[in-house]
Amino acid sequence: MSERLEYVVRADGDAELVLARERLGRGQTELLAALVGGAPVPAGFDPAQVRRQAAGLAAKRRDTVARVEPEPARLLGPAYGPLFLRYAALHPPEGGYRADARAFAAWALAQPGTEPHRPALTAWLAPPGGRRRWARRRTA
Secondary structure, three states, rough: HHHHHHOEEOOOEEEEEEHHHHHHHHHHHHHHHHHHHHOOOOOOOHHHHHHHHHHHHHHHHHHHHHHOHHHHHHHHHHHHHHHOOOOHHOOOOOHHHHHHHHHHEEEEEEEEOOHHHHHHEEEEEHHHOOOOOOOOOOOO
């Protein structure tokens, strides 16, 4: 039987393409890991095209993080773009764009060439008084 046509027959007689779905799910997971996590390109995909798509997704992520939380980009200036792309190649997104910005800033503190920006990044990561930056104001 062709690998493409494998199926499992349930006890009640219904046929499902369970194995094909499992392979598809694994393939999708592997492709996603290659696109956003720097994992190897799965078999059956054009490596050059996957690399182009991954670069586009990383650039979109960089720009979105800078729009949602502009302070790290402002503090790092021209170094932000290339530095964020290095970070994105090593760290898949987790927890939303604000969390991504904070994780990036913490990672950037340890990178060579960021020494002049470290005090400002450290201050941004730990706001004075430990108060939340997005706290709601109480209205009377």
